[in-house]
Amino acid sequence: MxxxxxxxxxxxxxxxxxxxxxxxxxxxxxxxxxxxxxxxxxxxxxxxxxxxxxxxxxxxxxxxxxxxxxxxxxxxxxxxxxxxxxxxxxxxxxxxxxxxxxxxxxxxxxxxxxxxxxxxxxxxxxxxxxxxxxxxxxxxxxxxxxxxxxxxxxxxxxxxxxxxxxxxxxxxxxxxxxxxxxxxxxxxxxxxxxxxDVPVGILSHTSRSDTLNHAFLLWMGKSNNPDYQGDELFLKMHGRKLYEYALNTVPMVVKESLGKANIGLEDVDKVLIHQANAKMDDAILKRLFKLYKKVDIPQHIMPMTIAELGNSSVATIPTLLSLLFDNKLPDQKVTNGNVLVFASVGAGMNINSMVYKMP
The missing domain is CATH 3.40.47.10 (Thiolase/Chalcone synthase)
Structure with missing residues (x-):
């Protein structure tokens, strides 16, 4: 059907x-x-x-x-x-x-x-x-x-x-x-x-919002310089707490989305994660594999652009995806039937994950 x-x-x-x-x-x-x-x-x-x-x-x-x-x-x-x-x-x-x-x-x-x-x-x-x-x-x-x-x-x-x-x-x-x-x-x-008649494209997704204790890990505030001339508000963050929250929570959300799609981690070809901090992204990936009791992480499974493009918030994943589809990322390629997992974490704190199978 x-x-x-x-x-x-x-x-x-x-x-x-x-x-x-x-x-x-x-x-x-x-x-x-x-x-x-x-x-x-x-x-x-x-x-x-x-x-x-x-x-x-x-x-x-x-x-x-x-x-x-x-x-x-x-x-x-x-x-x-x-x-x-x-x-x-x-x-x-x-x-x-x-x-x-x-x-x-x-x-x-x-x-x-x-x-x-x-x-x-x-x-x-x-x-x-x-x-x-x-x-x-x-x-x-x-x-x-x-x-x-x-x-x-x-x-x-x-x-x-x-x-x-x-x-x-x-x-x-x-x-x-x-x-x-x-x-x-x-x-x-x-x-x-x-x-x-066969599952293709977006197979599943999962979202989560943790506002009770984590809503203000990212917020808008005055300049760190007390003598700054101006009334602008700037983006601020509790970096260490954000890191710990992401590491403890994102892998579980990714696993939940894979479970909804009946997809095993071994069937995932690429993990496209929000390019926020390379050290944090590497730690999240390791923690995800640990949830499945896996130690060996396939080479090139997680494409990265942060070294050259930095953290552009909502633009990081769609930019990464576009470059991947256009074969503009070294040693990275996707083809029909590949399974891609998307994941992002940010202000709120909000997390979501999506499983996608290339048609």
Missing amino acids: KKLYSIIKGSGCYIPEKRVLNEDFLNNEFYDSDGNKINTPNEEIIKKFEKITEIRERRYVTDDLKASDIAYFAAKDAIINSEIDKESLDYIIVAHNFGDVQSNNRKSDLVPSLAARVKSKLGIENPKTIAFDVPFGCPGWLMGMIQADYFLRSGDAKRALIIGAETLSRISDPHDRDSMIYSDGAGATILEAIES
Whole structure:
């Protein structure tokens, strides 16, 4: 008996042109969370940072671009690659956390929604193309995929465009060492409903929100520099607590999603995880294999882009996916029948995981 499944019809991304190397932070004045100047030489701070995160460089948008602009670029790329008629889209879902933030006015601009702006930029006339945003922390793009999957499998929709776009460079504190983690970017995916008598495409997904004790592991706050001139709020995080939460929780959510799909870990070809911190991602992968009492982790099972692209929040996974599909990642390739597992963790704290089988 045939059932409806959601398959990825096409993908696209926008990687900003401006490369920012770790050496570009040598002249920053860093302060701790208590407002005390850090006297450790910046060379040592940067060296330790790179060892932990593996980030060597990141990408920033130029001053003339905002999140909705790069979301549009990624969307246009995905539409071209999928060879669909843009007017056939039933949904446009844009995941982000800060809206449009201009270079000269760092306030969040959320009206109209970024999805509405993208639809307008694409020139879509169809009033039945419903456009809305998803603010869900770093797992926002994956949450958009999960929502779209429900729409498509209901039979009331045929196609959806899901975008993750963020300009974290605009809300990072130059006096906070964590600012070196953040980057800008956008990734997009076209989901399409198909009928199949064998499971294909999105097989399962699981989500989780832990707000009681973990809601404020990521938050907005003033600059670490007590003498900072300005009233902006910057992205802040309790790094160690976030690391521990992710390590203890993400592997369980991934295992739950695999169980829902009746897929064993040995059948997984790729693990596409939010590119937040290389050390953390490696630890999550090891903990996942430990849950299955497995020690040997297959080489190249977890593609990584964080060393060159940094952490662009909701954009990391769709960008990674687009590069993977376009064969632009060294030693990485996917083919028909491969099983991909997606996982993300972020502000909220929110976690989600999705199992996908290549058609």
